[in-house]
Structure formats: structure tokens, C-alpha cells
Amino acid sequence: MELTAGLPVKPCPPWSKAEMVSLWNIFITFAKIGSFTIGGGYAMIPLIREELVKKGWLSDEELPDIIALAQSAPGVLAVNMSIFAGYKMRGFKGSLAATFGSILPSFLIILLIAMLFTGYQDNPVVVRIFKGIRPVVVSLIAVPMINMARKGNKTWWAWCISFLVLFLVAFMNFSPIYILLVLIVLALCFTLWKERRSGNG
Amino acid sequence: MVDPVLFLQLFWVFFVIGLFTFGGGYAMLSLIQTQVVVTHSWLSESAFTDIVAISQMTPGPIGINSATYVGYEVMHQAGASHLVGILGSMTATIAVVLPSFLIVLTIVRFYTKFKGNKIFEGVMSWLRPAVVGLIGAAALILMFKVDWPASIPDISVVKENFSDWISWVLFAAAVVASLVFKIGPIPILLAGGLLGLLIY
Structure with a gap:
């Protein structure tokens, strides 16, 4: 059984539409996404959906792929997703533009705070604003999950995986990376076994 | 120096x-x-x-x-x-x-090369629903903390994110705004910050 069996069954995703996106446009879009990513990588997902999927730069099917693979690599999830999405749009240069874009706003804000605003974290106005933002961030993370489940989970098996992962991470405090690695190995074994069986029959 | x-x-x-x-x-x-x-x-x-x-x-x-x-x-x-x-x-x-x-x-190079390949798609068909679970877990972790002091879990609200009942109202309002009224994340975040400033 070769890994390359039936390789170009489906052509690669259409890159033509993405060719038209300028590097500056990618940079600005990710700077906007980075400015509103509050509270970690998963908070970036609704923003990526809003900015990239609705503009047609990325398909709804590619979004879960990007999240899965970005989470499988080391580093910060938000940056990994930017690298991935940027590459999808304009290759290596697109990755660079997206990464710089998503990092720059927070870089400047942090520097400003480090140099000028001592006691920022105890400032009453800042504390109040964040008291309002934090619960809203949780809703914004939850909503794309509902959309993804409705579009992506077409079999009972998919629902089993979703709920099992949710349970293991949220209730048993498992780290996502180990779960993904175990799933990759199991899925690979299962798929190879199925291919071999159908090949023989 | x-x-x-x-x-x-x-x-x-x-x-x-x-x-x-x-x-x-x-x-x-x-x-x-x-x-x-x-x-x-x-x-x-x-x-x-x-x-x-x-x-x-x-x-x-x-x-x-x-x-x-x-x-x-x-x-x-x-x-x-x-x-x-x-x-x-x-x-x-x-x-x-x-x-x-x-x-x-x-x-990403591997992904663009193997996208459409039967075996790669087979693996991804397991990972995509896993992502749904991961996102759900990320949201839950921001809401509740689960400890296992004994065989029964000890579940508590994450006070940093949900300090009082108003947080839950904001949470529900944001879900409705996003899911029902299809309002984008940026206006919702800005509204959350503004309401926090006005209420607290």
C-alpha cells in the first residue's frame, strides 16, 4: 500500500482567487484580527471566520483543518493559524505577512504599556472594560463550534469523537496535543486497514 | 551597557x-x-x-x-x-x-500536497470533529474549573471570567447576537467592553 495511492483524486483548492489578495491586504486583515484576539488562540477563530471565510479567502471546510494542524504543531495557536492561512492565500510571503500582521498590534501595545503605563493591570477603567469583555469572548469561542458541528459532523462517529475530545479536555484536563497525536495514529491505522480491505475485495 | x-x-x-x-x-x-x-x-x-x-x-x-x-x-x-x-x-x-x-x-506544504489523498482525508475526517470538541472544551474551560479531589468531580465557576450574574447575561446576549442576529465578533467585543465600563 503506497501512501501516494490515488494522489490527485481531487485537485488542490483553487488558488486563483487567492492570487488576487495582495500581501498588504493580508497584513492589514491579520493586524485587525490580532487587535481583537483577546484571551488566547481560540478567541481568534470567530475573527478568522468573519474576516477570511466571509471574504472567500478560506473555505468553511478548511477552517477546521487549519485549527487541527495548527494545534498539532508547537508554539502559539494564533500564530500557527496565521502562518497556515497566510500560506493558503499567498504562499511563503503570505505566511510572513499574516504572521507580522497578527503580532504587530499586540507588540506595539505591550511596548507602550511596558514603557509608559505602570500599573496598567490595576487601572479601574481597564479592569471594568475587561470584566465586560471576558464573558463575551467565551460566547464568541462557543458559537463557531456550533456552526462547525452542524456543517462538519455528518456521521455518528464524528459526533462520538467531538464529545469524547470535549470530555477528555474539559473534564479530565487532558492536553489537546496528546489527544490529537493519538487520534492521528488511530485514524491512520483505521484508514490503512479500510483501504487494504477494500483493495482486496 | x-x-x-x-x-x-x-x-x-x-x-x-x-x-x-x-x-x-x-x-x-x-x-x-x-x-x-x-x-x-x-x-x-x-x-x-x-x-x-x-x-x-x-x-x-x-x-x-x-x-x-x-x-x-x-x-x-x-x-x-x-x-x-x-x-x-x-x-x-x-x-x-x-x-x-x-x-x-x-x-502546510504537506497539507497542500496531500489534500484530496484518500488516506490523508481519512485521517482528517477524524481530526475535524476533534476540533469541534477542542473548541467546545476551550469555551467550557473558560467557564468552569473541574478538579478531581476524589472520584466525584469538583466543578466551580471561573470567577476571573464570570464574576457575577451580569457576566452570564452578557454571555447569553453575545451568543444571541452572534448566532441569531449574525453580528460580527468585533462589534460584539466592543459592546462587551463598553457595557463593562458602564455597568461595573
Whole structure:
């Protein structure tokens, strides 16, 4: 059984539409996404959906792929997703533009705070604003999950995986990376076994 | 005058942190703490705690924010000027991103090459629903903390994010706004911040 069996069954995703996106446009879009990513990588997902999927730069099917693979690599999830999405749009240069874009706003804000605003974290106005933002961030993370489940989970098996992962991470405090690695190995074994069986029959 | 070796050390420490962080920003924080506070004693425990608080209260990924801040503070504590401090934060930020940049680029090339391949699609058909579960878990973790002191779980609300009943009203309002009225995330975040300012 070769890994390359039936390789170009489906052509690669259409890159033509993405060719038209300028590097500056990618940079600005990710700077906007980075400015509103509050509270970690998963908070970036609704923003990526809003900015990239609705503009047609990325398909709804590619979004879960990007999240899965970005989470499988080391580093910060938000940056990994930017690298991935940027590459999808304009290759290596697109990755660079997206990464710089998503990092720059927070870089400047942090520097400003480090140099000028001592006691920022105890400032009453800042504390109040964040008291309002934090619960809203949780809703914004939850909503794309509902959309993804409705579009992506077409079999009972998919629902089993979703709920099992949710349970293991949220209730048993498992780290996502180990779960993904175990799933990759199991899925690979299962798929190879199925291919071999159908090949023989 | 800051020893140039400090830049090299800073770069190396954050490069290694970037390479060995699996599981996002919070996993990165403990690695940064070990290296910066314990191993190298560049910053005090309380200075680091402040940096973590600020990183959570600014836009941008927490891991990147703290790398930027630590890079500046390390130089600042060594008696450097603002400009050298900025160079320090650039060093730490670039170093922490570089390993994942190289690794993700490799993965992305693999992805574009094998997309459509039966076996690759077979594996992805397991990973896509897993992502649904991961996102759900990420939201739940921000709401509830689960401990297992005995065989029965001890579930408590995360007070940092849900301090009172108003938080839950804001949470529900944001779900409705996003799911039913299809309002984008940026207006919702701005409204959340404004309401927080007015209510609290």
C-alpha cells in the first residue's frame, strides 16, 4: 500500500482567487484580527471566520483543518493559524505577512504599556472594560463550534469523537496535543486497514 | 551597557520555549516562568506575575504578549535604554515564533500536497470533529474549573471570567447576537467592553 495511492483524486483548492489578495491586504486583515484576539488562540477563530471565510479567502471546510494542524504543531495557536492561512492565500510571503500582521498590534501595545503605563493591570477603567469583555469572548469561542458541528459532523462517529475530545479536555484536563497525536495514529491505522480491505475485495 | 551575550541568551531561551510549547499560550507561560524567573533569574516572581496579568488584559496571543514584555523587561532590568529594551522585545518575540514558523510551513506544504489523498482525508475526517470538541472544551474551560479531589468531580465557576450574574447575561446576549442576529465578533467585543465600563 503506497501512501501516494490515488494522489490527485481531487485537485488542490483553487488558488486563483487567492492570487488576487495582495500581501498588504493580508497584513492589514491579520493586524485587525490580532487587535481583537483577546484571551488566547481560540478567541481568534470567530475573527478568522468573519474576516477570511466571509471574504472567500478560506473555505468553511478548511477552517477546521487549519485549527487541527495548527494545534498539532508547537508554539502559539494564533500564530500557527496565521502562518497556515497566510500560506493558503499567498504562499511563503503570505505566511510572513499574516504572521507580522497578527503580532504587530499586540507588540506595539505591550511596548507602550511596558514603557509608559505602570500599573496598567490595576487601572479601574481597564479592569471594568475587561470584566465586560471576558464573558463575551467565551460566547464568541462557543458559537463557531456550533456552526462547525452542524456543517462538519455528518456521521455518528464524528459526533462520538467531538464529545469524547470535549470530555477528555474539559473534564479530565487532558492536553489537546496528546489527544490529537493519538487520534492521528488511530485514524491512520483505521484508514490503512479500510483501504487494504477494500483493495482486496 | 548591556552585555551583547544577553541578547543571544534571550534569543536561545525563547527559541527553545517556542519549540517545546505544546498546547498554547498557558503552557508557554509556565515554560517562560521556569526559564526567566528560576533558571536565569532575569525577573522576580512578582514582576512575572504582573506581566502575565497584563498579557491577559491586552489584545493578542498571551504567549506572544508575555514574550514581548519579558524581552523588554529583561533589558530594562539590566539597565538598558528604551531602544535596547525594544530590541530585546523584538529578539524574544521573533525567537518564540521562529520554530513554529518553520514547523508549520513544513506541515502546510504537506497539507497542500496531500489534500484530496484518500488516506490523508481519512485521517482528517477524524481530526475535524476533534476540533469541534477542542473548541467546545476551550469555551467550557473558560467557564468552569473541574478538579478531581476524589472520584466525584469538583466543578466551580471561573470567577476571573464570570464574576457575577451580569457576566452570564452578557454571555447569553453575545451568543444571541452572534448566532441569531449574525453580528460580527468585533462589534460584539466592543459592546462587551463598553457595557463593562458602564455597568461595573
